[in-house]
Amino acid sequence: MLLNLFYRKANEAFVDENYDEALKLYTAAIENDSTVAEYFVKRAQTYIKLAKYAEAEGDAGQARSLDPSSPKACLRQGVAQFHLEKYKDALASFQTGSQLDKADANFSQWIEKCKAKIPDDPEPTKQETAAETKQDTQPPAASIPQPPKEKQRYDWYQTESHVIITIMIKGCKRETVDINYNQHTFSATIKLPTGSDYSLELDLAHPVVPTHCVTRILSSKVECKLKKEEGIRWNKLEGDDSLAAASSVSKDDTHKHPTSSHYSRNWDKIAKEAEEEDKQDGVNDLFQKIYADGSDEVRKAMNKSFVESGGTVLSTNWKEIADKKTEMKPPDGMEWKNYET
Template identity: 25%
Template sequence: MSATTFGQKGVEAVRNKDYAAAISLLDKALESSDSPAWLLARAQAHQQLKNLDAALHDTELAYHTAAERGSGNSRKLMIEAQYRRAVIYFRLGRYADSDCCAKWSMLLAEGRPAREDDGVEKNVDQDGNYTVTYVDGIADKKGQPGGGAAAGGLLGMASANTAPKTGFETEWNKAYAWRSQALGKLKDLPADHPGRKVTVVKIPPKPIKKKAEAKKPDPEVADSSDEDEPVKVAKPAPPAPGSVPDEKLKLRADFYQSNQTMTVSLFAKDAKKDMLRVEFSEDKVILGPLPREAAPYVEAGDREAMSTIVLGGKIVPKGSRWSVTPRKIELVMQKAAPGVKWGRWGEEVIGGSTTAPAAAEPVTTPAPMAAATAPAGKENNNASTSAKPAVGNSAGAPAYPTSSKTGPKDWDKLDEADDDDDKQDVNFFFKQLYKGATPEQQRAMMKSFIESNGTALSTDWNDVGSRKVETMPPEGVEAKKWDK
């Protein structure tokens, strides 16, 4: 397999939480490329397996590689690298370092220069202890990109000063929420605890890329009949046709649908357009010959070279079309019943047989938005999530509707061992803030929130207890009174 294939499979393994397999695949991918995305994926796998030194090495190398490439995606990867540093330092018990890295992630998301001397690491006292407090971290929203009251929820309450959108609002929110965990730990540490010391710098020294041990060459098989003859190397015979399991032969597929069409992308590298044959019928598509990485020896007449796509609904063959690029085959099929959302795109059956299993009937209720409109390149499940009943957790806590891959969430619990995006939601962070506040602080929060119509939030009862909190909409937003 190519480095790209190893990398894609490694990233997918991280997504599926198969961390040991992910590291093995990404090791192979990174032998020929310093892709920062692959480095960050391997860092996450090492982190989950508690290989924290290796995780930190990959994260810092990813930061430098992304900065040196200077591509359109570089800033996003640098933001992610600083956030990943924050998570790793938290796991190491270095909470001051964790907060510094989270703050740097926020500054990058705000569009600030990567090499700016922002002085974050200089917030220390004469003993070298970090002086930023939990309250300081909560109030640190001056440079928040976009959002404001229009963002909804508690995030919009105290956002009187918001910067223009940068496209990294989600990354900013995630780093901002992470600071609550780092500073929350920090406030309970003894004064002489090493976790209070700042030992990091904004731009870490670039680590040396670790080289994999070179494999010894396979022993050569020589012909002893004549020492002057060149050495002959034994070559393994290719596997016989039909010996590769169907699951390994199947192509990676992605799909999205509209009211009129179902589009399926089959990722086949270097498919030959002049040789490819695609036959649309009412409920299936037969195509081939297909290049398969698991069986590169296949020829046009082999069973492995052909596939039958058994569709999840009916199509109009004459209104369907296909196209080929160097990396994928795209099928754009006109639905026989416009407006009906398919519950699944279908399945691939190896071979060009017309006796493939019958296609499932299309669902008559609208499929979830994620399944209906997910763009090509994003992961989708074949089965519609609308068919899955909501389930609660074992403790009987409420389970709310969610599109998370991990299923329904219990928002009353905070799992510090996992930095899942759902648990980094800023509204969830404010809920935790209220939950951990004193009764007096809770009264102040409720009073300021209600009286200001959701535009202000204060935890200081001495400030808001004796006055009415005025409505303070963000700049550019006008507060209106509604007649009953």
């Protein structure tokens, strides 16, 4: 009973993104019974979240020893090895996992990532082999401390038909973002400005429809919109959520973020506001481009109309506004008020 309590509480902490607490609880479960492979698999996943890839590799290897038929152990070990730049080892782990679970497309995607990292090196010459042998006899150089990895955050909310995962990384380019949707898993790999990779691996609480999932790369975030296979409320993003299908939830509650907070939010409303904000960002980008590419007269027109109208009008026609003051035109249903003293 105590052991199950440790494991259950660890899962709850993990879902709440309290990874340090989850790590302590998974460790307590392992200390009570070190023969359960799933405990090592989950602690390996927690280590990955904390960017402790060497520890994750060790735990996943222990899980594979306890249960050689566990595809998740292969996946966790492969992900850890990939981040440790052990691409050949990672490839072998993913290939083994793929044989154990042929239906999981996640393995094929990771296999392609590994192959892209492994160069097609020619056979080494005798001179190169001799040089490597000589180098091996030299004393090892002092290890250079690596800067701590920047911790990135993500959030999620849901509507009746979709789950939206928002990754809070600014300035991403499409070629540096790799998002993979599968029925039961979600993975994201994003190249950070520092040159390192941000990785997010999720075992989804409920199935989604991969072909209807959409990725939007915005200036301030990466938004991933997952189509629910069933129109039910998710109580969790990851892990076991067996209560979701049986729960009776009002329509209003369906639109609230499933957290343990003592307050609730209407996430449909927030989603709509976010869409409006993104549209406004797009309009602003367009205006900036027009200003940058425009002639001197276009720029003068934009500056004059914007200032004189209190930001309610933006004209590019200098001949039309050059000899008259631009009137204020607030949006429909609103009125202009001057608050200056």
